[in-house]
Amino acid sequence: xxxxxxxxxxxxxxxxxxxxxxxxxxxxxxxxxxxxxxxxxxxxxxxxxxxxxxxxxxxxxxxxxxxxxxxxxxxxxxxxxxxxxxxxxxxxxxxxxxxxxxxxxxxxxxxxxxxxxxxxxxxxxxxxxxxxxxxxxxxxxxxxxxxxxxxxxxxxxxxxxxxxxxxxxxxxxxxxxxxxxxxxxxxxxxxxxxxx
Amino acid sequence: xxxxxxxxxxxxxxxxxxxxxxxxxxxxxxxxxxxxxxxxxxxxxxxxxxxxxxxxxxxxxxxxxxxxxxxxxxxxxxxxxxxxxxxxxxxxxxxxxxxxxxxxxxxxxxxxxxxxxxxxxxxxxxxxxxxxxxxxxxxxxxxxxxxxxxxxxxxxxxxxxxxxxxxxxxxxxxxxxxxxxxxxxxxxxxxxxxxxxxxxxxxxxxxxxxxxxxxxxxxxxxxxxxxxxxxxxxxxxxxxxxxxxxxxxxxxxxxxxxxxxxxxxxxxxxxxxxxxxxxxxxxxxxxxxxxxxxxxxxxxxxxxxxxxxxxxxxxxxxxxxxxxxxxxxxxxxxxxxxxxxxxxxxxxxxxxxxxxxxxxxxxxxxxxxxxxxxxxxxxxxxxxxxxxxxxxxxxxxxxxxxxxxxxxxxxxxxxxxxxxxxxxxxxxxxxxxxxxxxxxxxxxxxxxxxxxxxxxxxxxxxxxxxxxxxxxxxxxxxxxxxxxxxxxxxxxxxxxxxxxxxxxxxxxxxxxxxxxxxxxxxxxxxxxxxxxxxxxxxxxxxxxxxxxxxxxxxxxxxxxxxxxxxxxxxxxxxxxxxxxxxxxxxxxxxxxxxxxxxxxxxxxxxxxxxxxxxxxxxxxxxxxxxxxxxxxxxxxxxxxxxxxxxxxxxxxxxxxxxxxxxxxxxxxxxxxxxxxxxxxxxxxxxxxxxxxxxxxxxxxxxxxxxxxxxxxxxxxxxxxxxxxxxxxxxxxxxxxxxxxxxxxxxxxxxxxxxxxxxxxxx
Numbered sequence: 001x002x003x004x005x006x007x008x009x010x011x012x013x014x015x016x017x018x019x020x021x022x023x024x025x026x027x028x029x030x031x032x033x034x035x036x037x038x039x040x041x042x043x044x045x046x047x048x049x050x051x052x053x054x055x056x057x058x059x060x061x062x063x064x065x066x067x068x069x070x071x072x073x074x075x076x077x078x079x080x081x082x083x084x085x086x087x088x089x090x091x092x093x094x095x096x097x098x099x100x101x102x103x104x105x106x107x108x109x110x111x112x113x114x115x116x117x118x119x120x121x122x123x124x125x126x127x128x129x130x131x132x133x134x135x136x137x138x139x140x141x142x143x144x145x146x147x148x149x150x151x152x153x154x155x156x157x158x159x160x161x162x163x164x165x166x167x168x169x170x171x172x173x174x175x176x177x178x179x180x181x182x183x184x185x186x187x188x189x190x191x192x193x194x195x196x
Numbered sequence: 197x198x199x200x201x202x203x204x205x206x207x208x209x210x211x212x213x214x215x216x217x218x219x220x221x222x223x224x225x226x227x228x229x230x231x232x233x234x235x236x237x238x239x240x241x242x243x244x245x246x247x248x249x250x251x252x253x254x255x256x257x258x259x260x261x262x263x264x265x266x267x268x269x270x271x272x273x274x275x276x277x278x279x280x281x282x283x284x285x286x287x288x289x290x291x292x293x294x295x296x297x298x299x300x301x302x303x304x305x306x307x308x309x310x311x312x313x314x315x316x317x318x319x320x321x322x323x324x325x326x327x328x329x330x331x332x333x334x335x336x337x338x339x340x341x342x343x344x345x346x347x348x349x350x351x352x353x354x355x356x357x358x359x360x361x362x363x364x365x366x367x368x369x370x371x372x373x374x375x376x377x378x379x380x381x382x383x384x385x386x387x388x389x390x391x392x393x394x395x396x397x398x399x400x401x402x403x404x405x406x407x408x409x410x411x412x413x414x415x416x417x418x419x420x421x422x423x424x425x426x427x428x429x430x431x432x433x434x435x436x437x438x439x440x441x442x443x444x445x446x447x448x449x450x451x452x453x454x455x456x457x458x459x460x461x462x463x464x465x466x467x468x469x470x471x472x473x474x475x476x477x478x479x480x481x482x483x484x485x486x487x488x489x490x491x492x493x494x495x496x497x498x499x500x501x502x503x504x505x506x507x508x509x510x511x512x513x514x515x516x517x518x519x520x521x522x523x524x525x526x527x528x529x530x531x532x533x534x535x536x537x538x539x540x541x542x543x544x545x546x547x548x549x550x551x552x553x554x555x556x557x558x559x560x561x562x563x564x565x566x567x568x569x570x571x572x573x574x575x576x577x578x579x580x581x582x583x584x585x586x587x588x589x590x591x592x593x594x595x596x597x598x599x600x601x602x603x604x605x606x607x608x609x610x611x612x613x614x615x616x617x618x619x620x621x622x623x624x625x626x627x628x629x630x631x632x633x634x635x636x637x638x639x640x641x642x643x644x645x646x647x648x649x650x651x652x653x654x655x656x657x658x659x660x661x662x663x664x665x666x667x668x669x670x671x672x673x674x675x676x677x678x679x680x681x682x683x684x685x686x687x688x689x690x691x692x693x694x695x696x697x698x699x700x701x702x703x704x705x706x707x708x709x710x711x712x713x714x715x716x717x718x719x720x721x722x723x724x725x726x727x728x729x730x731x732x733x734x735x736x737x738x739x740x741x742x743x744x745x746x747x748x749x750x751x752x753x754x755x756x757x758x759x760x761x762x763x764x765x766x767x768x769x770x771x772x773x774x775x776x777x778x779x780x781x782x783x784x785x786x787x788x789x790x791x792x793x794x795x796x797x798x799x800x801x802x803x804x805x806x807x808x809x810x811x812x813x814x815x816x817x818x819x820x821x822x823x824x825x826x827x828x829x830x831x832x833x834x835x836x837x838x839x840x841x842x843x844x845x846x847x848x849x850x851x852x853x854x855x856x857x858x859x860x861x862x863x864x865x866x867x868x869x870x871x872x873x874x875x876x877x878x879x880x881x882x883x884x885x886x887x888x889x890x891x892x893x894x895x896x897x898x899x900x901x902x903x904x905x906x907x908x909x910x911x912x913x914x915x916x917x918x919x920x921x922x923x924x925x926x927x928x929x930x931x932x933x934x935x936x937x938x939x940x941x942x943x944x945x946x947x948x949x950x951x952x953x954x955x956x957x958x
Contacts, residue, residue: 049260078277087269115268119260169259176249 031155036143039156040181046169052116053102054165061151061162068154068161069147075132075154076141086115121167122158129196138187156181276301283310283762285679285693287672288323288330289805290378290403290602291315291446292681294762295324297673297696304328304673304696309448312761314687316448321802324448326814330671332700333811335885336654337668339703348666353703356665361717363648367621369395375610377626378403380599381678381690382732386711387625388596393718398619400610403602404632404806404877404896404910405443407683409560411601412907413569417577417778420771424587424686428456430552432464432544434497436490436572438556439473442802442821445683453685454478464548466541468493469558470913471797471832471874472867474821483541484869485531487795487913490559491568491782495519496527497542498575498779506546508580511777518779530784532869545579552576552585557800561913564783566906571782577775590768592680592688594743599682605908607633614642621648625707630658631881632806634899634910636855652707655811657884668704673697675706676729688768690743692758708732742767793916794837796853797874798895804878807896810888811881820876823865824931829892830863831919832874838864841921848924851875851893853917855900858893861926866935873919 033039060066069075074082090110097103109116124130139145139153151162159170171177182189273280279298286293286307294313298306307327311318340356341348364372372394378401379387391399415421427433427440427450440450457463467479470487485493499519502511528535545551555572562568576582592598607629613619615638622643633639643649643662651660652667660666669675677693708728715722725731736758739749743766747754758764800806803815810816819826831849843849847862851873860875868874879892902911937943946954 047259074275074277078275080277082276083264083266085267085270087267110268113268115266117263117265120262120264121259123259123262174249179249 031152031160033156034139034143034145034149034152036145037139037153037156038181038184040171040177040184042172042174042177042180044169044172046121048168049119049121049166051118051166053105055102056165057161057167058163058165067148068151069136076136078133079129079131081132083118086110121169122173124173128194130194279305282694282696283312283692283760284673284696285677285691285762286320286324286327287677287679287693288327288809289405289447290380290599290682291448292380292599292679292691293320293324293446293448294691295320295327296762299696302697304331310691310762313691313763314689314765315446315681315684315691317452319448319452321448322815322818323802323805323809326809326812327672329812329814330654330809331673333655333885333887335656335811335887336671336701336704337656337660337666338701339668341666343664348661348663353705356667357713357717360650360665360667360714363621363650364390364394364714365718367394367648370398371618371620372396373398373400373610373613373619373622375400375402375622375624375627375629376602377401378599378602378682379626380680380682381597382735383677383707383711384598384600385596385735386708386715386731389715390711390718393715398610398613399600400606401600401602402604402607402610402627402629404604404912405557405800406601406603406909407445407556408601408603408605408909409565409569409904409907410438410555413555413566413573417570417573417776418582418586419774419776420589422589422591422683423771423773424589425450425453425552425554426585426587427453427463427552429550430457430463430581430585431461431550432466432548433457433552433554434466434541434545434575435468435475435479435554436494436556436568437467437469437473437558437560438554439469439475439800440554440556441478442474443800443805444475444554444556446681446685447802449683449685464544466544469556470795470869470872471558471799472822472865473799474802476867477822481537481541481544482867483533483537485533487558487797487869487872488562489531489784490555491562491564491571491780492522492527492784493531493533493538494553494568494571494575495522495779495782496524496531496538497545498571498578499523499527500539500542501546501575501578504542504546506542507578508549509578509775509777511578515777515779545575549579550584551579551581553579553581558797558913560904560909561911562783563902563905563911563914564781565904565909565911567780567782570778570780574777574779577777582773582775586773587686588773589771590684590686590688591771592684592690593766593769594680597678597680597690599680601682603907604910604912605903607637607639607910608903608908611637611639611642614639614645617645619646621650622646623650623652624659624663625652628657628659628808628884630662631884631894632877632896634855634901635897636899636901652710654704655885658882661883667710668701669710670695670699670704670706674699674704676708676732677706678732684768686768688766690764690766692762692764694759694762793918794833794871794873795869795913796851796895796899796915796917797868797872798877798899798912799874801876801878804876807878807881807888807894810878810891811885813887816887816891819931822867823863825863826929826931827891828929829858829860829875829879829895830928831860832863832865832868833919834868834870834872835864835866837870837873838862841919843921845930846926846928848922848926850920850922851895851898851917852920853898853900853915855915856898858895858898859922859924860893861928863928863930873917 071084072081074080089106093103140150157171279300281296281298284295284297286295293316294310296308296310297304307325309316309318309320339350340353342351374391411421414423438444441447465479466481467476468483468485468490469476470484476482499522501507502516502519524535553572553575555569560569576586629639649663650665651663652669653660654669654671673696675695679691706728712722712725712728712731736755737750745766803818804810823832843862845864848859849862850857850859875895877896880894881888883889900915902914904911
């Protein structure tokens with residue numbers, strides 16, 4: 001091994017150590033962690049992404065106690081959790097809070113027959129196949145975890161959404177983050193499970 | 197290493213390795229051998245894997261850079277990320293297979309065969325699979341264009357349709373022509389309507405790859421043009437150039453039936469042809485008779501059969517006497533096939549029956565092609581195939597919807613009309629004769645005499661760019677239609693084509709939409725239909741009970757059922773077979789005895805087809821099924837012929853017929869007759885988008901204008917060419933590299949005789 005190669009190797013080991021052992025100590029989520037899951041480790045300080053409508057997650061989740069999967073209904077059925085169809089928003093907001101400017105803006109979209117063009121906050125590269133459905137099945141359905149507490153499971157990757165207005169990315173969602181969680185929770189370890 | 201992470205991992209890994217190699221090559225005295233190359237590759241890969249996992253996610257993951265738009269008000273069954281399959285119909289060739297298309301988030305992503313279609317039973321071919329690349333092709337015409345001065349310029353649909361209406365309503369009926377490929381269903385009905393409103397009888401349905409001569413002979417000798425061919429009932433198939441697994445009649449359907457023929461008691465397939473086709477490659481015995489002598493071989497086999505009394509049907513003495521002139525020595529001499537082999541074929545037909553004998557392009561593509569096919573049909577008759585492996589046709593009960601099949605005699609008639617200045621307005625739909633017609637027919641120069649040429653097309657092909665008005669069509673995935681395949685193997689089905697997604701471009705229209713708009717200008721009655729969908733919907737509603745199998749067509753559930761299944765199965769009209777025994781006066785080519793010329797074979801392939809799929813990258817990069825050559829054009833030559841001319845793989849040769857010349861690289865193969873040279877058709881486009889343009893050579897263009905004397909079909913295998921060496925050479929790109937094992941026993945083989953002796957085989 002030449003000196004440079006040795007150097008590179010050492011740097012990698014150090015970086016691994018930092019991510020694996022140092023960071024967990026600094027990150028303690030306020031959300032209770034379900035007992036049957038060893039949580040994934042890693043933090044990310046996401047940028048605030050301006051959205052066409054300043055959607056208040058906190059109002060819906062915290063104040064109104066609406067389940068994540070009431071709106072993100074595709075999470076248990078598909079690879080993507082999906083942005084709720086505008087018709088779903090209007091299902092409530094035809095009647096509720098119609099005097100609020102944000103709702104008026106939403107109604108404008110609805111009447112024009114358009115959906116707001118939201119900006120993507122959470123994403124993985126095209127060569128990664130991530131499935132919400134599989135994770136919900138393992139950690140909620142098969143684990144007999146109460147569906148009403150599903151935000152504790154969602155929060156493992158999406159953070160404490162109930163404290164946010166528009167969503168922010170607070171977990172790195174990179175390969176190290178995924179792989180360590182897969183190792184800890186007996187998730188599949190084959191390359192092709194995600195890279196297919 | 198950070199650089200590696202920043203790009204797509206795979207591509208930048210490769211880049212880094214290539215860069216390193218380049219850098220190392222620059223270093224004086226350092227050689228990159230295989231070992232150091234692999235070492236480098238290993239280091240690059242390992243480094244990426246270790247460091248990559250926890251690097252900041254910067255690969256397409258910028259927060260807030262991409263948009264995500266929700267559905268406004270989706271159907272119950274629509275789930276983002278989960279595909280929904282819709283039934284439709286394939287239009288990549290005219291076989292009319294049923295399709296299922298997977299649609300996700302409003303985009304068609306994958307095409308497969310429709311299991312409900314009795315034609316293809318859920319299977320599809322490479323051309324069908326690549327329908328998505330026709331649809332998403334970046335070279336589509338996206339707005340109407342009109343010739344102004346010397347160039348085509350984008351115009352609005354209003355302007356285009358106004359001009360079209362003016363031209364069509366002012367042209368006198370006999371000076372209007374409509375050139376298309378094979379047509380069926382309601383598109384055919386509308387085309388006929390347009391022609392009758394204009395008062396024209398000039399519909400030229402033109403397909404280079406067709407089975408017209410087989411059908412003509414079937415009609416004359418069996419009394420039924422489209423008998424059902426029961427591959428599954430046959431014990432032995434003798435095919436004279438009928439490439440039924442790839443290009444003949446209905447390839448996907450045939451392949452399914454062929455599988456049944458090979459299952460159980462395995463059927464024997466013998467293929468006679470000068471250049472090995474996909475079917476030839478599957479045969480138990482491949483017989484390269486001298487090009488153009490297949491008719492003689494068929495009669496020679498018939499002679500052996502009747503002289504030994506193997507015939508299953510009584511043969512009159514007069515026929516026996518006529519056949520007797522095709523004695524074994526003579527046939528052996530003319531065809532170049534060993535007598536023992538000819539006898540073996542005759543005994544196979546007799547012992548391993550029921551027999552089925554077919555005739556395809558290399559046999560019938562001759563000046564006396566009709567006679568050659570008749571000689572082949574004689575074998576069917578004397579072997580008792582008629583009624584056993586050849587059954588009466590089953591045709592679709594509604595004539596107006598039945599297929600108008602394309603052929604090349606219509607091309608001949610159209611070219612004649614052009615040279616006689618017969619037309620003022622010509623429509624082209626699904627047809628590109630400037631590319632696919634032999635140059636000697638003068639289609640391109642003849643079109644100069646036509647005042648107004650209209651191309652209804654998806655792509656800027658050779659014919660479209662010569663037109664005065666180009667109307668951009670929706671892709672098959674974006675359009676409505678109905679299709680009744682000409683050959684259905686015993687079923688009578690109409691297949692529905694429905695859009696799998698919204699049109700990609702705002703300014704394209706469906707073929708039916710344009711026809712309805714045009715007909716509305718000529719007939720008030722069509723104004724009730726805002727578009728083709730409305731017309732189709734009304735037509736289906738009014739379908740008589742004998743077509744719907746008793747179901748009430750006006751019922752909404754009938755239409756929904758049709759959308760779901762994609763096919764309407766009905767009771768067909770069964771034809772009848774009567775065999776006429778006669779010995780055809782087959783020809784023998786005299787030209788091929790000339791040692792200096794070779795017979796040109798413009799071979800048709802499942803893939804680029806007649807050139808219409810040259811703009812599909814998947815099909816361009818799929819290697820040839822037999823020669824394994826990838827990309828470009830090539831000329832297949834027998835090793836002996838190549839050696840005589842001192843040619844090696846990749847040498848560029850000039851191939852010259854009386855009508856023109858092309859240049860392409862040599863690919864040496866044993867799967868061709870010594871007296872032939874084969875340049876697959878489909879390449880050599882002068883236009884037709886970035887993937888097709890200027891790639892290879894067009895072997896159709898140099899065909900001599902020789903036609904079958906009886907049917908007027910283009911004799912595709914009757915062109916003699918001189919081949920000469922140029923000084924140029926290029927690397928022949930080929931999958932597999934070598935045809936031989938270089939003395940290493942990768943594949944162990946044992947001769948049939950040895951197997952019989954040692955394994956006790958039958």
